[in-house]
Amino acid sequence: MITTLTDTTASAVDRRLIEMREEFAVAAQGRVLTLLIVAGTEDLAEPLSAAVQASREHPCRVLVLQTEPEAAADGLDAEIRVGRDAGAGEIVLLSVRGQVASSLDTLITPLLLPDAPIVAWWPGAAPSSPGQDVLGSMAQRRITDARQSDSPESMLKRLRRGYRSGDTDLSWSRITHWRGLIASAVEIPPLAAPTSVTVEGTVDDPSVLLMASWLEKELGVEAQIVPGPAEEIGLSGVTLVRPDGEIALRRESGDSIVMNLPGDASDQHVTIPRRSLFECLSEELRRLDPDEVYGDALCHAFTGIDDASTFASGKPEPTDVVSADKDAVSDAAAAAVAEHLRSAIAERGLAHVVLTGGTVGIPTAGKLARELSAAGVDPERIEVWWGDERFVAADSPERNDLAVRASFVEALGIPAHRVHPMPSTSSGMGLDDAAAWYGQQLDMAGGDVPFHTRGRAFFDVLLLGVGPDGHIASLFPEHPDQKETTLTASAVRDSPKPPPERITLTWPAVNSARHVVLLAAGAEKAEAVARAHAGIDPWACPSSAVRGLESTTWYLDEDSASGL
């Protein structure tokens, strides 16, 4: 039975659901979990059919959220399916538009099964840190599917950075049977450690990457990934070389894997069909405890990316623009930034700029507004973010956003929904929640464009003032809070520069810009500027370790450039 409700509310949906159960004598008892399917406007026929099948094994309430935050009009439509149309569960499809999408947690709370676990599933695009997502944080288990991304390896790296216990990915469930076969094969006597491991398959396929990582971690041997047959997608073979012979597994067809063991090269055929979406989902719903083995394999896969300097290395070298004085520095920077934003808008219809506070940053923002107006840039097309903020009251003169509200935001007439100040103490949130919330706003705006992957950029221009100690944003030299690299924005305590509590973009986020514009003026900045030019060293000199994907330019006056 299917009922639709247009322009409705969550409580009206809940009431109708209860009525339908009564009308059609459908029992609610026995539902073991709430499955949240979170998506944009893409076609969900396949995930829904997998969920309906899985509900026969795990009777559940399925809440499907299709969100369109950019929709011109706000609204909520619902379709409720119970009985035959919903497998062994009940399905509520919610189409959420505009502002309604900004409070998804409040929206779904009345619709959750009381006292039952929640599993969140993103069948397509997923947040960088599912565990910190507004819906993901309500769930015990969070399921993503990196294979669905345009850039699966990048997505897996993002998931690794944002990993929280309870996360899993269907690329991992796709290789469960392979792992079982390999685990039993390596136990075959005589027990001998493999000397080499080769994983064959699509080279950037997440299942292939996870298999290689798992084997490396478990066996302590480096795993080589080699391309498999072009017609095969995903994992096609695994070979472990032991002193007594080879353990070789190769997918022969969609239905079977051929296995050879040391001393037995007789091509044993094992019936293991390629796993369907339903089977993978069902396996994940079977276990509600965290899958630590997945966490280990994921984290081992990209161990090297923890080093903050890797975010900056390999990008174009910085250049310097030296002007006579501070005034001329902000003139030059504002003109260059306006041009970058204008061309981003011409290319993509929208530009993301990150503003900064500080002695040069604040006047630069005012001049940028004038440059953009003179160029006739549509203020509707600019999204404004901040690189850092002081965690004080919203109306405190210490706030970086307040310093440019009149000169930039109001002067240009940028609509409120395009302006993203970092939360203040007036928000009611504590410092950690406020930082996490801001990071989440960015992750949601970035969609599949990662803040956690080298080689991709979200911001068009990132403006950064450079402090006399070499700090940028609120990443201070030798300050432990700079070590937070799994989040997009993080809390800073005990800042060496007052006020002590701040929010900052993290290393991966500041290194997610096309163009980086560093600003410094005055003799007191000369030493920091010289140190930052000596080589990438995030810990000792943060301003040395930020690079744009396309350009990094230091706007300096003669005094600050005197040590170069």
Ligand SMILES: O=C1O[C@H](COP(=O)(O)O)[C@@H](O)[C@H](O)[C@H]1O
């Ligand atoms: O505390 C901060 O300092 C930097 C640099 O400021 P400056 O006055 O030395 O130019 C600034 O860019 C940052 O946004 C701010 O919070």
